[in-house]
Amino acid sequence: MPSDPLVAQHVLEFPGGYTRSTGPVVGRFLTELRERRIVGVRTSEGGVLVPPLEYDPATGEPVTGEYVEVGPAGTVTTWTWVQEPLDSHPVDVPFAWALIALDGADTALVHAVVPEHPKAMRAGMRVRPVWREQPTGHITDIRHFAPEVTKIVSPVRAEYRLRAGGSLGVFLAGVERGVLLGGRCERCAKVYVPYRTFCPECGGPIPDTLELPDTGTITTFAINNLPDPRAPEVPFVSAYILLDGADLPMIALVAGVPAHEVRQGMRVRAVWVPESERTASMANIRWFAPTGEPDVELS
């Protein structure tokens, strides 16, 4: 009659850590790690052991005592995936335990590799150590290895100053005071904003500025799904807004309303930055937000 085997669970543990002396070879390895260098030791046969050992595991011969800096980059020779890291693992994200042949070494080091994506993990992958900020002389001074950078994303940013000509300067000076300045063509009576000195349609002169309200109506708009530094969130809406009294719309952001609720004919008002933050630029107007008035029938 079969019976269950007797099982006793044993745990061997040294709470608080088991202090052992490293010996000169491993000690040298750990001391170099503290300086963010990885060294191996040369064997009597001329190979380089990483991590270094007192004896060549292949021949049993003592090593030479010649230390050789290797890596820090290396090549993954084989690996196994750890989807759910344990507390005792070096990282708290999914990673691979990998054998890494550091450049210049004849043996491979076991360490964690954190790729950008599990599917990127492969033998032959080139990796580099990611160091702990404050190395202490421990193998965990290397947090983990990460794939070598094979592509970079360069930030592209062009900054330029547009020197405002006479009429644009007049307009921006108005914007700094929180006023939108347009002008009326003497010949055709059309009102343009921003202010300009000649009518773009008939060429007639526009001798004076005309103060326009900061309210208007959306004539047409676009929903944008790519982020823009000026927009509060994605998606955001850019719109042509016909200021009350103007004959030509201006382009601006629309916010304060879900993108899908924006519509033609919607009434909006400029949302200005606080007076203390204003400069002579259109950045003074954060965006236009709905006023809540009934929609306007567009002709």
Ligand SMILES: [Zn+2]
């Ligand atoms: Zn005109």
